Amino acid sequence: MSTVTEDLPAREAVKVLAAQDLPGLIVVDPRNRPLTVLAGTQLLRLALPAYCQDDPALARVVDEAAADLILDGLGERTVADLLPRTRPELPAVDAAATVLEVASVMARSNVPLVAVVAKDKTMIGAITLDGLLDRMLGT
Amino acid sequence: MSTVTEDLPAREAVKVLAAQDLPGLIVVDPRNRPLTVLAGTQLLRLALPAYCQDDPALARVVDEAAADLILDGLGERTVADLLPRTRPELPAVDAAATVLEVASVMARSNVPLVAVVAKDKTMIGAITLDGLLDRMLGT
Numbered sequence: 702m703s704t705v706t707e708d709l710p711a712r713e714a715v716k717v718l719a720a721q722d723l724p725g726l727i728v729v730d731p732r733n734r735p736l737t738v739l740a741g742t743q744l745l746r747l748a749l750p751a752y753c754q755d756d757p758a759l760a761r762v763v764d765e766a767a768a769d770l771i772l773d774g775l776g777e778r779t780v781a782d783l784l785p786r787t788r789p790e791l792p793a794v795d796a797a798a799t800v801l802e803v804a805s806v807m808a809r810s811n812v813p814l815v816a817v818v819a820k821d822k823t824m825i826g827a828i829t830l831d832g833l834l835d836r837m838l839g840t
Numbered sequence: 841m842s843t844v845t846e847d848l849p850a851r852e853a854v855k856v857l858a859a860q861d862l863p864g865l866i867v868v869d870p871r872n873r874p875l876t877v878l879a880g881t882q883l884l885r886l887a888l889p890a891y892c893q894d895d896p897a898l899a900r901v902v903d904e905a906a907a908d909l910i911l912d913g914l915g916e917r918t919v920a921d922l923l924p925r926t927r928p929e930l931p932a933v934d935a936a937a938t939v940l941e942v943a944s945v946m947a948r949s950n951v952p953l954v955a956v957v958a959k960d961k962t963m964i965g966a967i968t969l970d971g972l973l974d975r976m977l978g979t
């Protein structure tokens with residue numbers, strides 16, 4: 702299950718994201734209750750040096766090997782340091798959610814990953830956009 | 841290559857998205873030049889009935905089999921009908937782009953899919969977030 706905790710170094714979080722085939726990371730508290738979902742592109746945006754985001758053309762003049770810049774740029778920051786101050790609504794459903802409900806939550810969050818939580822709010826699974834579409838279309 | 845044209849029925853576009861493992865669709869013109877990239881979650885949002893987006897809890901009261909609602913709701917609309925009026929900046933790079941440049945373009949667009957275009961602006965490939973991270977981290 703692709704969860705990370707807030708105290709995990711951001712560099713490690715990027716590696717977790719890369720090592721799995723999921724489109725984002727679910728951030729959980731120490732009791733395994735989802736706090737927020739970080740889309741992979743959000744993580745990328747938070748990790749990139751500011752000058753790259755302002756003008757991608759500038760990134761071209763940086764040497765190719767400078768991709769390491771991204772990991773180095775994360776420095777000692779943790780996942781908590783990367784999270785926006787105002788956290789977006791947690792995309793989560795309970796185990797009884799219908800396909801349409803999952804689709805609605807996913808569409809609202811704009812992140813292709815929804816946490817499934819038990820009654821005590823602990824995480825019991827995750828649903829990706831791919832999984833949802835497969836379920837919807839029977840593919 | 842996961843491209844669709846503007847005249848493709850939206851129902852078919854959802855099936856193309858489901859049939860592949862890419863996180864979105866690249867919309868091309870008749871000469872195979874990318875026009876815009878639709879993230880899977882964007883497609884979902886555009887396809888869902890409005891009442892589901894306003895309040896996911898309402899979606900729960902709809903019968904499970906009503907997931908078909910989504911496809912039926914698309915009706916006769918085409919991909920062009922689904923695209924927002926003001927199209928966001930096309931996430932595209934040329935074949936000489938550096939890893940950092942691809943990351944910058946992807947972070948700006950917030951879509952984990954970037955088109956790679958030739959000098960004549962025709963599409964020659966696509967880079968996903970997964971592919972980018974694998975390249976960056978050597979995984």
